[in-house]
Amino acid sequence: MCGICGQVGGAIENGRLDQALEKMVHRGPNDSGVTRFPRAALGHRRLSILDLSEAGKQPMSNERGDVWLTFNGEIYNFAELQAKLEDRHHFQSRTDSEVLLHGYEEWGIDGLLQRIRGMFAFAIWDEGDQTLYLSRDHLGKKPLYYTCLGGVFRFASTLPALVELLDETPPVSVRAVREYLTYMYVPHPHSIFDGIFKLPPASLLTYREGQQPRIEKYWRPCFVEKEIQGEEEYLERIENLLRQAVDDRLVADVSVGALLSGGVDSSLVVRLMAELTSKKVKTFSIGFQEQICNELPYARRVADICGTDHHECVLSPDMANLLPSLIFHYGEPFGDHSALPTYYAAEAAKSEVSVVLTGDGGDENFAGYGTTLAAGIAARVQGVVPRPVREAMALGLSQLERRGVRGVRRFRWVMEMARGSQVNYVFDAVGSRTFRGFGDHLWGPRLRASDFSVSPDDWYESLWREAGDVSPVDRALFVDLLTYLPGDLLVKTDVASMAHSLEARSPFLDQRICELSSRMPAEVKLRQWQPKYLLKKLAARYLPDDVIYRRKQGFSLPTSAWLRTDLGDALELLQTDVACSRGWFEPAVVRQLIDDHRSGRRDHGQRLWLLLNFELWQLMFLDKQLEPGDDVFALCGRSVKRQAA
Numbered sequence: 001m002c003g004i005c006g007q008v009g010g011a012i013e014n015g016r017l018d019q020a021l022e023k024m025v026h027r028g029p030n031d032s033g034v035t036r037f038p039r040a041a042l043g044h045r046r047l048s049i050l051d052l053s054e055a056g057k058q059p060m061s062n063e064r065g066d067v068w069l070t071f072n073g074e075i076y077n078f079a080e081l082q083a084k085l086e087d088r089h090h091f092q093s094r095t096d097s098e099v100l101l102h103g104y105e106e107w108g109i110d111g112l113l114q115r116i117r118g119m120f121a122f123a124i125w126d127e128g129d130q131t132l133y134l135s136r137d138h139l140g141k142k143p144l145y146y147t148c149l150g151g152v153f154r155f156a157s158t159l160p161a162l163v164e165l166l167d168e169t170p171p172v173s174v175r176a177v178r179e180y181l182t183y184m185y186v187p188h189p190h191s192i193f194d195g196i197f198k199l200p201p202a203s204l205l206t207y208r209e210g211q212q213p214r215i216e217k218y219w220r221p222c223f224v225e226k227e228i229q230g231e232e233e234y235l236e237r238i239e240n241l242l243r244q245a246v247d248d249r250l251v252a253d254v255s256v257g258a259l260l261s262g263g264v265d266s267s268l269v270v271r272l273m274a275e276l277t278s279k280k281v282k283t284f285s286i287g288f289q290e291q292i293c294n295e296l297p298y299a300r301r302v303a304d305i306c307g308t309d310h311h312e313c314v315l316s317p318d319m320a321n322l323l324p325s326l327i328f329h330y331g332e333p334f335g336d337h338s339a340l341p342t343y344y345a346a347e348a349a350k351s352e353v354s355v356v357l358t359g360d361g362g363d364e365n366f367a368g369y370g371t372t373l374a375a376g377i378a379a380r381v382q383g384v385v386p387r388p389v390r391e392a393m394a395l396g397l398s399q400l401e402r403r404g405v406r407g408v409r410r411f412r413w414v415m416e417m418a419r420g421s422q423v424n425y426v427f428d429a430v431g432s433r434t435f436r437g438f439g440d441h442l443w444g445p446r447l448r449a450s451d452f453s454v455s456p457d458d459w460y461e462s463l464w465r466e467a468g469d470v471s472p473v474d475r476a477l478f479v480d481l482l483t484y485l486p487g488d489l490l491v492k493t494d495v496a497s498m499a500h501s502l503e504a505r506s507p508f509l510d511q512r513i514c515e516l517s518s519r520m521p522a523e524v525k526l527r528q529w530q531p532k533y534l535l536k537k538l539a540a541r542y543l544p545d546d547v548i549y550r551r552k553q554g555f556s557l558p559t560s561a562w563l564r565t566d567l568g569d570a571l572e573l574l575q576t577d578v579a580c581s582r583g584w585f586e587p588a589v590v591r592q593l594i595d596d597h598r599s600g601r602r603d604h605g606q607r608l609w610l611l612l613n614f615e616l617w618q619l620m621f622l623d624k625q626l627e628p629g630d631d632v633f634a635l636c637g638r639s640v641k642r643q644a645a
Contacts, residue, residue: 002027002028002044002045002046002047002058002070002071002072002073002157003021003024003027003028003044003045003072003156003157003158003161003498004042004043004044004045004070004071004072004121004122004123004144004155004156004157005017005020005021005024005042005043005044005070005154005155005156005157005161005162005165006040006041006042006043006070006123006125006132006154006155006156007040007041007152007153007154007155007165008039008040008125008132008152008153008154008207008209009039009040009151009152009153009209009210010150010151010152012036012040012041016164016165017034017041017043017165018034019164020043020156020161020162020164020165021034021043021044021045021161022164023158023160023161023164024045024156024157024158024161025045026329026498026499026500026501027045027047027072027157027158027498027501028044028045028046028047028501029045029047029501030046030047030048031045031046031048031057032044032045032046033046033057033058033059034059035059035061035068037068037125037127039130039209040125040127040130040132042059042068042069042070042123042125043059043070044058044059044070044071046058047354047498047501047503048253048254049074049252049253049254049354049355049503053093055092055093055094055095056093056094056095056097058070058071058097060093060095060097060098060101061101062089062101062102062105063089063090065127066126066127066128067101067104067105067124067125067126067127067128068124068125068127069097069100069101069122069123069124069125070122070123071097071100071120071121071122071123072120072121072122072142072157073118073119073120073121073122073137073141073142074096074118074119074120074249074503074505075096075097075099075100075116075117075118075120076096076117076118076245076248076249076251076510077115077116077117077118077248078095078096078099078118081099081103081115081116082098082099085099085102085103085106088106089102089105089106096118099116100112100116100122100124101124103115103116104124104133109124109133109135109204109206110204110218113135113204113218113219114218117510117511117512118137119137119141119142119505119506119509120135120136120137120141120142121134121135121136121137121142121143121144121157121199122134122135123155129208130208130209131206131207131208132153132205132206132207132208133204133205133206134146134155134199134204134205134207135199135203135204135205135218136199136200136201136202136203137201137202138201138202138219138511138514139201139202139361139481139485139486139490139509139511139514140188140200140201140202140485140486140487140490141486141490141493141494141506141509142157142494143157143158143198143491143494144156144157144198144199145157145158145159145162145191145196145197145198145199146162146196146197146199146205146213147162147166147170147195147196147197148195148212148213149166149170149195149196150166150167153207153209153213154166158331159191159192159193159196159331159332160328160331160621162196163193163196163621169193169621169622170193170194170195170196171193171194172192172193172194172622173186173190173191173192173193173194174446174447174450175190175450176190176191176192176193176332177192177333177447177584177614178447178450178456179456180192180333180335180610180614181434181435181610182427182428182434182435182436182456182457183427183428183434183456183483183484183487183488184334184335184336184433184434184488184610185333185334185335185336185487185488185491186332186333186487187459187483187487188200188201188486188487191332192332192333192617193332199215200215200217200486201482201486202217202218202219202220203215203216203217203218204216204217204218219511221478221481221482221514221515221518222468222515222518222519223467223468223470223474223475223477223478223518223519224468224469224470225519226519226520226521227519227520228521231524231534231537234520234524234534235534235537235538237516238513238516238534238535238538239538239541241510241512241513241516242268242269242272242507242508242510242513242538243272243276244510245507245508245510245512245513246269246272246273246276246357246507247276248507248510249355249357249505249506249507250273250276250277250357252354252355252503254353254354254355255282255352255353255354255355256277256353256354256355256356256357257281257282257283257284257349257352257353257355257356257357258270258273258281258282258283258284258308258356258357258358259283259284259285259345259346259349259356259357259358259359259504260283260284260285260299260302260303260308260310261285261295261298261299261359262285262295262296262297262298262299262300262301262302262547263295263298263359264359264362264368264532264535264536264539264543264547264548265359265360265361265362265363265368265508265535266358266359267302267359267539267543267547268359268362268535268538268539268542268543269357269358269359269507269508270283270302270303270306270308270357271302271305271306271542271543272507272542273306273357274306274307274308280307280308280309281306281308281309282308282309282310282311282349282352282353283299283303283306283308283309283310283311284310284311284312284313284345284348284349284352284356285299285300285303285310285311285312285313285345286312286313286314286315286341286342286344286345286348287299287312287313287314287315288314288315288316288341288558289314289315289316296312296314298547298550299312300312301546301547302543302547305543305544305547311348311349311352313344313345313348315340315341315344316566317562317565317566317567319340319344320340320562320566320567320570320632321631321632321633322340322343322632323340323570323612323613323616323632324616324620324626324627324628324629324630324631324632324635325343325499325628325629326339326340326343326499327613327616327617327620327626327628328620328628329343329495329496329498329499329628330491330495330617331621332617333610333613333614333617334491334492334495334613335434335606335609335610335613335614336488336492337559337606337609338492339492339495339496342492342493342496343495343496343499345496346496346497346499346500346502346504347499347500349500349502350500350501350502353502354501354502354503355502355503355504355505356497356502356503356504356505357504357505357506357507358493358504358505358506359506359508360489360490360493360504360506360508360509361485361506361507361508361509361513361514362508362532362535363480363532364477364480364481364484364485364489365477365481365508365513365514365517366517366525366532366534366535367473367477367522367525367526367531367532367533368531368532368535369476369480369531370410370413370531371413371425371429371476371480372473372476372477372480372526372531373526373529373531374410374413374414374417375417375423375425375472375473375475375476376471376472376473376476376522376526376529377414377418377529378414378415378417378418378423378472379418379423379471379472379473381414381415381418382418382422382423385418387419387420390415390418390419391419393415393419394412394415394416394418394419397411397412397415398412398416398430401430409430409432412430413429413430416429416430417429423464423472423475425460425464425472425475425476425479426457426460426461427457427460427483427484432606433606433607434606434607434610435607435610438589438607441586441589442585442586442589442590442593443584443585443586444582444583444584444585444586445583446582446583446584447584447585459483460479460483463478463479463482463483464478464479466478467479470522471522473522473525473526474518474522477517477518477522477525478518481514490509493506520534536548536549559605559606559609560597560603560604560605560606561605562605563597563605563608563609564597564598564600564605568598569633570612570632570633571594571608571612573612573615573616573619573635574590574594574608574611574612574615575587575590575591575594578619578623579615582618584614585611590611593607593608593611594608616632
């Protein structure tokens, strides 16, 4: 796991590449390197996982020195591919990196991408053809930013590193701000800055100086073609693939552990790890003082069952003083509040191991989310309830929720999806986490003056149609795989782990598991309205029912409670003269949100978390008034005093 950067065209300044690499030192603390060509340059920071010797140093070249690679990630089938290549190519290391170089020489870039399995973002510079190839893995586990600003092509693993390669910081994208407030993150292909883009997952970018970048998809999950088999046959296939995926991800020349939440997915991964390795597995769990969010007892039970060397950490509100560090590592606004516990879980794990396995991907592949269940129920409702009745029910449930009536939110999910002529699947349909429905009041002059002819929901709706003639459950899974998974969950895991120079691997995100799941009928994954029905049946072979069939909690943070108590002072940052003068939001509406939340009249915890993270990001990356090591509580104290003065 590493950090990469580079440039094609323009004046290649020695200091710029070094500065960009310095911004990514956490992604690769073991080594760094830069290789320059007449019209291009590649940079690399190394986190040594396979072949810890100098032979694994990057940028890396083929024997002739005319093809060069800078690579971030892991190729899990590298040994198999190397066996096919070593008769015709000389390997100088035991790294998976070298397979990319010789695979490109042997099969070309398209043939290489069709053969590799892993998590990756890499750049290949072909000096003979004067061509740059950039690519990301199938589901977007590894990040890659690029830009053609100033007529020069530049790329990097992180946004702060890429900005170091530019003459000046680009303006903030108003569209990206709107999308952030809708999704809690800025979705690909956009970034928070105008003119800087994220390469989408499963994409190949080809660039030659003087031309526009060409981007092509090399893979897409397909839910249209189904394989009809019995339940037991599916279980055997899933078990075999998952066991192989876990085994593949145990290969390392450093110590390997696991993040254990106590949920089905991570528990099943840990159980298989315990069977596949002779060493005692080290597991790491994060909990909270607030029992409603605390899953430590479940994780502890699984650790006992699997006989792991278990480590726990309990978070308290004062740990939020590292918010500036999180803001720096994300590089752009990121509002998923579970980023904080994920960050601490990675920090705890790094003290013992260099690689962790996670349960990421189980929900997206096997229908584990409430929204997926709601999509299935909504389709049934549309078949039996007339549209005027559906619309009236959706309106009535919305009014009840606004009045604070408990227990109606899940019903409102279903009716919001079912109210139209077709199932309406968009992120946060009921507006409980983001600013859906608040825009007319909250938007300040900068947002009101912008052209919003393109709705942020167009992205979800276009993917819903692209999924093909399949069930609403399969459509929802397709959309989640291409939106929420790469835009939120995988960003959260990558940033949190790499902030501590820790590599995170996700067996459930093996492309073979994703492809098998997509070929399975929806009713096998979601039977009798039981989320993850088939995966839970598999887990029952290894774990007790009270672990498998307990209520899903998710890896969340007691944001609302903290913002009413210990972390509440931080909200004053949203009311400083600087914040109010930015023009993004109406100060009076922001104050109303804060007052309503503090009084308990409404729960705006997640919305206020979005605003707070956005303001901290601006203080750091635009105003240069905030450093990663600053204490957010001290910052709040200064702000309160300054405002009072």
